[in-house]
Amino acid sequence: MNAVEVRGLSRSFDGRNILNDVSFTVGHGEVFGYLGPNGAGKTTTIRILLGLLTPGAGEVRVLGRDLAADDDARAKVGVLFENNGLSDRMSATANLTYYAGLYGVDEPAERIDDLLTLVGLADRRDDLIGTYSTGMKRRLGIARAILHRPEIVFLDEPSSGLDPGAQRMVRDLIVELSRREEMTVFLNSHHLDEVQRICSSVAILAGGRIRAFDSVANLTGARDRPAVTVTLADPGDRAGASRVIEALPFVAGCDPDGEGIHCTLSDPGATPDLIAALVDAGLRIEEVRRSSRSLEEIYIEHVGSAGGGV
Amino acid sequence: MKTFSVIAGREMRLALRNRSILISAAIFAIWFPVMSAFGVAAGARGDAATIAGGIAAITLPVGVFMGYIFCADAFLREKRDGTIETLLCTPVSLRRLWEGKAIGVAVPAYVMALISATVTIAAITAITGITVVTEPLLLLHLAAIVPVWIIASTGLIGAAQLALGMRENQILGFLLIFGFIFIILGLQEIVPGGPGVSLVTEGILAAAGIALIAFARFIAGKVTRERIVLTIP
Numbered sequence: 402m403n404a405v406e407v408r409g410l411s412r413s414f415d416g417r418n419i420l421n422d423v424s425f426t427v428g429h430g431e432v433f434g435y436l437g438p439n440g441a442g443k444t445t446t447i448r449i450l451l452g453l454l455t456p457g458a459g460e461v462r463v464l465g466r467d468l469a470a471d472d473d474a475r476a477k478v479g480v481l482f483e484n485n486g487l488s489d490r491m492s493a494t495a496n497l498t499y500y501a502g503l504y505g506v507d508e509p510a511e512r513i514d515d516l517l518t519l520v521g522l523a524d525r526r527d528d529l530i531g532t533y534s535t536g537m538k539r540r541l542g543i544a545r546a547i548l549h550r551p552e553i554v555f556l557d558e559p560s561s562g563l564d565p566g567a568q569r570m571v572r573d574l575i576v577e578l579s580r581r582e583e584m585t586v587f588l589n590s591h592h593l594d595e596v597q598r599i600c601s602s603v604a605i606l607a608g609g610r611i612r613a614f615d616s617v618a619n620l621t622g623a624r625d626r627p628a629v630t631v632t633l634a635d636p637g638d639r640a641g642a643s644r645v646i647e648a649l650p651f652v653a654g655c656d657p658d659g660e661g662i663h664c665t666l667s668d669p670g671a672t673p674d675l676i677a678a679l680v681d682a683g684l685r686i687e688e689v690r691r692s693s694r695s696l697e698e699i700y701i702e703h704v705g706s707a708g709g710g711v
Numbered sequence: 712m713k714t715f716s717v718i719a720g721r722e723m724r725l726a727l728r729n730r731s732i733l734i735s736a737a738i739f740a741i742w743f744p745v746m747s748a749f750g751v752a753a754g755a756r757g758d759a760a761t762i763a764g765g766i767a768a769i770t771l772p773v774g775v776f777m778g779y780i781f782c783a784d785a786f787l788r789e790k791r792d793g794t795i796e797t798l799l800c801t802p803v804s805l806r807r808l809w810e811g812k813a814i815g816v817a818v819p820a821y822v823m824a825l826i827s828a829t830v831t832i833a834a835i836t837a838i839t840g841i842t843v844v845t846e847p848l849l850l851l852h853l854a855a856i857v858p859v860w861i862i863a864s865t866g867l868i869g870a871a872q873l874a875l876g877m878r879e880n881q882i883l884g885f886l887l888i889f890g891f892i893f894i895i896l897g898l899q900e901i902v903p904g905g906p907g908v909s910l911v912t913e914g915i916l917a918a919a920g921i922a923l924i925a926f927a928r929f930i931a932g933k934v935t936r937e938r939i940v941l942t943i944p
Contacts, residue, residue: 448940451800452800452936453796453799453800453936453937453940454936454937454940454941455937468800469936472802472803472804473802474802475800475801475802476802478800480797480800482793482796482797483793484792484793484794484796484797485797486794486796486797486798487794488725488794489792490725490728490729491724491725495724499717499721500801502713502714502717503714503717503718503798503801503802503803504801504802505713505714505802545797
């Protein structure tokens with residue numbers, strides 16, 4: 402059983418299709434990135450998964466349950482929306498104690514101490530949240546989301562509105578949580594760099610449809626179709642080198658690009674053979690560097706540079 | 712039951728920390744009864760029962776209005792800030808959430824109504840020299856009827872605030888509060904014996920208050936998570 406299963410999900414508002422036959426799954430323990438431009442339907446998907454909105458068509462399951470109909474099942478799910486779910490007029494401890502009461506957390510004081518230390522807010526525990534910075538609120542929001550040790554946590558744009566330092570801190574925190582708490586993370590984001598760094602699989606949503614759904618390694622070609630960039634000592638040899646490379650059976654594509662030659666390989670283990678073929682042809686090699694497509698390139702390919710909101 | 716007390720306790724604490732709402736409530740709780748005390752004292756002509764009726768007639772709308780003031784902080788603010796969405800993802804049922812919030816704000820509203828009643832009694836006693844605090848029906852009114860009506864108002868207004876958008880809430884809030892006051896004044900006028908505290912008046916007010924609580928529960932049962940989420944600004 403997967404942690405999240407979405408089958409044929411559709412939803413419209415005022416006659417406008419926001420989600421159209423969306424299907425994907427998220428395995429247990431995965432850090433899953435749900436990508437898409439603003440207005441693509443990411444938050445609508447999360448709201449349907451969490452039972453806050455009803456699907457127009459299709460079926461969704463989180464941990465095998467329908468969260469809309471099953472109050473108890475929500476105890477296994479954590480969530481962080483953009484507003485963090487915190488009251489500005491209460492302290493960090495009071496906010497977490499409140500949610501601990503709602504979730505029935507055992508030994509809440511100990512758990513709260515542990516989490517405040519984890520997110521680096523132990524020394525500000527008694528301060529009102531209204532005095533916190535945006536980054537501090539977000540870190541406390543993450544602590545709140547995992548307070549009850551959920552099996553899966555949904556993070557909706559966790560880095561939104563944060564400076565680069567705070568973004569990195571939140572990113573590290575998500576990785577740490579996934580490792581330490583062994584929970585499935587559903588990350589809704591349009592920070593492609595962040596997703597590429599921490600997610601094991603992604604789905605790209607645009608125009609209400611899933612445009613790509615795979616592991617990050619497969620999507621960027623790092624696993625099945627690795628690529629290398631060859632830089633020659635003499636750039637004038639590039640035409641001859643390209644002819645040698647194109648003739649090799651394990652080369653799927655060859656593209657002289659700037660100072661180097663970008664080669665896509667059909668065999669992941671063929672890089673030494675490529676180097677040997679060039680050396681045998683009397684060509685002098687300056688550098689051979691593994692390269693893969695960035696998630697940003699994949700994203701633009703599927704969504705388009707103009708975005709793909711509904 | 713535990714989650715109910717967690718929610719209600721939090722709403723009470725937040726109400727006590729909201730200085731602006733406390734000041735607004737305190738001003739209304741003191742200004743309105745003091746101004747009304749002169750009218751009650753003049754109309755009663757020294758009759759203790761009539762004075763007790765006047766105090767009862769003032770305290771009930773004040774209590775209902777206090778419920779309206781505190782509701783805005785518990786339901787509307789949570790919705791405006793978006794934190795309600797996180798609460799809806801907890802394992803707490805929507806009904807339990809509504810009950811906890813409605814009772815949580817009813818308590819400070821009731822305390823304010825009692826303060827208001829105390830001020831009214833003190834003002835009338837100072838003007839007329841007549842002590843009415845020992846009137847059993849007035850004590851029954853303050854101990855039972857006022858809290859029932861406050862719970863009815865916080866329940867109904869809270870359910871409406873959860874279900875409606877911000878603009879609709881501004882309009883409906885006033886309609887509800889004036890509706891409540893109209894019902895109270897209407898009931899006091901139509902019962903046999905006219906305005907004042909009597910067993911019949913208190914019985915009718917108790918029955919109407921309980922009916923309104925039942926109606927509020929019915930309305931709250933119709934509110935859905937989707938309705939709440941789609942009306943978050």
